[in-house]
Amino acid sequence: MMMNSLGLRASQTLQPALSPRLQRAVRLLQMSSIDFSQVVRDALDTNPFLETDDSAPPADTAVADVAETEPPEGLGWGADPVGRSRMVDGDGGVFDTLMAPTSLADHLIGQLNVMPLPERDWALAAAVAESLDEDGYLRTPLEEVAAVLQLLPQAQPQELVIALRRVQALDPAGVGARSVAECLLLQLPALPDAPVRELAAVILADHLEVLAGRDLGVLARRLGASRSAVEAACAAIRRLDPRPGWKFGAPSVQYVTPDVIVRKQRGQWTASLNPAVVPKVRVNRSYADLFTRHRSPQHAELGAHLQEAKWTVRNVEQRFSTILSVSRAILKRQHHFLAYGAMAMKPMALREIADEVGVHESTVSRVTNNKFMATPCGVFELKYFFSRGLATASGGECSPTAIRSLIGEMIAAEAPQRPLSDVEIARQLAQQGLNVARRTVTKYRQLMKIEPAERRRPVACA
Secondary structure (H helix, E strand, C coil): CCCCCCCCCCCCCCCCCCCCHHHHHHHHHHHCHHHHHHHHHHHHHHHHCEECCCCCCCHHHHHEEEECCCCCCCCCCCCCHHHHHHCCCCCCCCHHHHHCCHHHHHHHHHHCCCCCCHHHHHHHHHHHHHCCCCCCCCCCCCHHHHHHCCCCCCCHHHHHHHHHHHHCCCCCCCCEEECCCHHHHHHHHCCHHHHHHHHHEEEEEEEEHHHHHHHCCHHHHHHCCCCHHHHHHHHHHCCCCCHHHHHHHCCCCCCEEEEEEEEEEEEEEEECHHHHHCCCCCECCCHHHHHCCCCHHHHHHHHHHHHHHHHHHHHHHHHHHHHHHHHHHHHHHHHHHHHHHHHCCCCCCCHHHHHHCCCCCCHHHHCCCCCCCEEECEEEEEHHHHCCCEEEEEEEEHHHHHHHHHHHHHCCCCCEECCCCCHHHHHHHHHHHECCCCHHHHHHHHHCCCCHHHHHHHCCCC
């Protein structure tokens, strides 16, 4: 009979391990250039051996920030729209004279302030107003709104409902709603025509799905009303505002500073670093030489500062050298995209760029994260140029970006009275040698924020 026994056995294995400094370099490489510049500025403030390189051209005259939501017009990167009027009378900046936009919450609370409300009722209504999103909707349950206030005694459900009704009675009409139907219903009392108002209320309350499908014949039959009356009610509903909160506050615009600038020079596309994002930092030679001549064991902390300063400068150089090398490798493969648009985008994997640049795939992944390339076609994140290839009938590969562009062109060219369904789009793509599933077409259409075929069909309404 064999018996199992327990024992210990030692074995040696080799596993890769990153030093703390290398781990830090990896984290810094993944940062956006704005965050990285802040890290360098902090190092300048704390390390006596680091100084700003004044011999480098000033960053604020190199490249202006570019809005991510808007493509650049031309190549006027040196323009500084604020620099020509930097100051006004006194010590204030030019923006100090601009009036700050009023937020939706401020607008609503301003109305509550002139109402003769007890302090408890005002607090509940103000809490509801401050919980609305930018569209003007209340997405948070009332119980959670009251929990934030921590009132004593605890707010009762009826008090919360009353507070919500107070907010819904404020200007603009429709705020405080918890659904699109409720938002539009809150705006109906302003309609002057009572029959139209009553019919529109029934449609919003009980037949919203049919209204979304724009089938007026079905609506007329279900409501037992004439088609003209239904058309008038639908026209009144279309004039309502489903996002009343958009009238207040400044639009949220995300700004990015491009890391790389692409230009066409002598018929060739070239990529260069944006000087505005490269920190102008160097080791102070005077301090470094003085420390080296008088170095002693009690100056260990200063020695660590000197090593850190040298590492920081090398890290800056290596970071932006890698970004530029990766960007040029991307440009080499995707220059047709800049010349002919999204339909010319080629499938490209991280390994292709890693092999050409001579780095690991993970390094390319970190370099392309939160790094942007400014081109005459717009500003793109570097990872935008990577995609898996979709097989074609001819045995080649096609980029999903190119397929999305083709779908967009097919929809733009469709007959208004006969919009293309996703199934029809997939069939036409197959005729062109692109085997794309219907669900993939649907996904790409939704990414482009295009409505389905039944909602793209025009409605014969007065």
